[in-house]
Amino acid sequence: MNEPREWPVRPLDARSLRGLAHPLRMRLLTALRHGGPATASQLAAKLGESSGATSYHLRQLAAHGFVEDAPEHGKGRERWWRAAHGGVSFDETLLKDPDPEVRGAADLFLHEIANQRTQELATWLATRNDWSEAWRRASDMSDWTLRLTPALALDLVEKMHELVESYRALAPEDGTADTEQVRVHTHVFPTHTD
Template identity: 90%
Template sequence: MDEPPDSQVHQQIHPLDARSLRGLAHPLRMRLLTTLRRGGPATASQLAAKLGESSGATSYHLRQLAAHGFVEDAPEHGKGRERWWRAAHGGVSFDESLLKDADPEVRGAADLFLHELANTRTRDLSTWLGSRHDWSEAWRRSSDMSDWTLRLTPALALDLIDKMHELVDSYRALAPEDGTPDTEMVRVHTHVFPTRTD
């Protein structure tokens, strides 16, 4: 859920707490925030058209996202009466303790948040598979859908995750300058989780 890393605002990561999680954990709100992060500032009407929702629904949920600090006004884009919105930061960090919170509403919001995150990643992949023929041969060759099964301890799994994150982050410094031909935003998904074989 990222915007180009050259904007300072979008380098910031917002830690989720119980209050902000309840404000974000809604499928449409998460889609609105993702769309603003990836596509830049937009109006409620533009977002409604893009997501197949009513502008009344997008307006309401944008106001809720703003109340919890996830989006903010983008007045430099406004011409006329329509309100423009932008993401307030580049991503969120999720604390596993939210899944064990004493409040069942918080636990439910945490569960919904994680499931919607999984749904977003599934949509990303499905969109790529459905549109891959619209991309150049070079981009088709440069995509990947690999998976591996390893035998690891929890400590080794955490070490693997840390190293994958470091590797992906190292490519931010290699990002080509704006205007470099054949440069696109690239989504990288990683999943590490235990599975039973019986």
């Protein structure tokens, strides 16, 4: 479980993006954000990677300020890691950066986010029968097609974000029965009709 603290959102810049835009690093950071502090060995087992690879990439994430030591969890020589931020914000201008390496990292970052969300949804579908009927009824896979201007689409995004954020204040206290971590994905993008 994540520690009960307010986590800031970190804006990505060209340097930090290059430090994060790697599939394993992004998976490690996601695992720490969703599952709480862990060791490189625990993360390796969870993600099907070698502990050498997870150790190396955790150190790279630490060098760029995405993860930090969690010494309150360590015993002996074990090094525990935790996420340093609750999330990142992506600046669209990174896709137009004059440096092709930054543009490539931005593209990789966005595609990896899409891959992770697809994997989360696939995992839910594969394990949904392991959940209670109440949780199965409370899940949702909806989609809508609307005709909007860019201004209306942006308004929709902002209102969805406000609504989701408003539920943080309603979160039950630790130990409340039948409380689980819930993932909410939103996607708003234009499509051609032809």
